Structures are given as C-alpha cells and as structure tokens.
Amino acid sequence: MLLKAFLGCLLMTVAHFLPQYRNNILNGHSIPDPCCRGRVWARVGHTGPSQSGLNKFGIDFKLNGNRFTAQVCLADSDGDGVVNGIELGLNTTLYSVGTLCHFVGSYPITPILNAFLKHWNLLANPSGHPGFCDKPHCPAQLRYPCGPC
Numbered sequence: 001m002l003l004k005a006f007l008g009c010l011l012m013t014v015a016h017f018l019p020q021y022r023n024n025i026l027n028g029h030s031i032p033d034p035c036c037r038g039r040v041w042a043r044v045g046h047t048g049p050s051q052s053g054l055n056k057f058g059i060d061f062k063l064n065g066n067r068f069t070a071q072v073c074l075a076d077s078d079g080d081g082v083v084n085g086i087e088l089g090l091n092t093t094l095y096s097v098g099t100l101c102h103f104v105g106s107y108p109i110t111p112i113l114n115a116f117l118k119h120w121n122l123l124a125n126p127s128g129h130p131g132f133c134d135k136p137h138c139p140a141q142l143r144y145p146c147g148p149c
C-alpha cells in the first residue's frame, strides 16, 4: 500500500514537470534561455525552469486551448515588439507573418510540421523567448530575473 502511494506520488510529480506542450509549439525544443546563451528553456510557457506558474506566452497558449493557434502566433506575448511566430523562427522572406501564422495555426504543431517548415525554409531557429522580453530595450518588469548560469 505504501509502495503504491509512493509510486503514485512519483508519477504525478514526473507528469507535472514533463514539458508536455513542447511538441505543440514551433521550435518548442529549442527555445533559447533568456539568461544563459546556448542553453535551452525546456518549459516554454512557464515562469521558470522548474516553476509551474505561467509566463505571458503560457497564458496566451492556455487561453487558446493549449494550441499554437494563429492568434497565439500573431500575438506579442512578452511585449518586446516581435510577434511570437517570428520570435519562434518563422521566416517571412517568402510569405507574410500573417500568412505563415494562419498556415501553422490551421494544423496541429508536431515535430513533423516543424521539420516540414524547416525543409521549405519557412522556419529558422528561434530568435528569442516568447514569454520573456529579452531584447536590449526591454524594461526590467518584462524581463526574467536572471541568476547565475
């Protein structure tokens, strides 16, 4: 009985901390850490690497049914002046951000869709984190409070 309770708690803990939505976000496995160059932020929509609270991108994602919709793609969740789709790597050389966001928003985001977009040069690497303002002009209240890397 005690073993079952322990395993239940362990499974719930593991499930809680799994970055389950990364597969459903453009470049969800390569979002740059806003503080530490070269490091990936595994929990894209959360307020910290091990925190369960949602950042502004996470709130927008949740409000859209935990889907990367055209609305989420076209939003500038972190207020840095760059829409989420561009920040996550959409390449607007051939098509407008509106066209690309409506295209990707009409399909479930999967690793296969990410690969398709990269194959056709419609998706590059992310340029920033969509949930934290990480550009030089960002005010302190929109930034992630970085500690040591």
Ligand SMILES: [Ca+2]
Residues within 6 Å of the ligand: 076, 077, 078, 079, 080, 081, 082, 083, 084, 087, 129, 130
């Ligand atoms: Ca942004």
